[in-house]
Amino acid sequence: MYLFLLNMWTMGKVTEEKLKSYYxxxxxxxxxxxxxxxxxxx
Numbered sequence: 001m002y003l004f005l006l007n008m009w010t011m012g013k014v015t016e017e018k019l020k021s022y023y024x025x026x027x028x029x030x031x032x033x034x035x036x037x038x039x040x041x042x
Contacts, residue, residue: 001026002035009035012042 005022008014016036023032 002031005035010038010041012040
């Protein structure tokens with residue numbers, strides 16, 4: 001799930017709010033923080 005969200009995040013297809021909604025069910029807090037630290041290519 002992390003890799004899928006990473007792709008969606010970098011392509012600008014998912015918002016920060018949506019990413020946060022996937023924690024803790026699908027990703028860990030560490031993965032969430034890693035994703036948010038990456039800039040989006042919008």
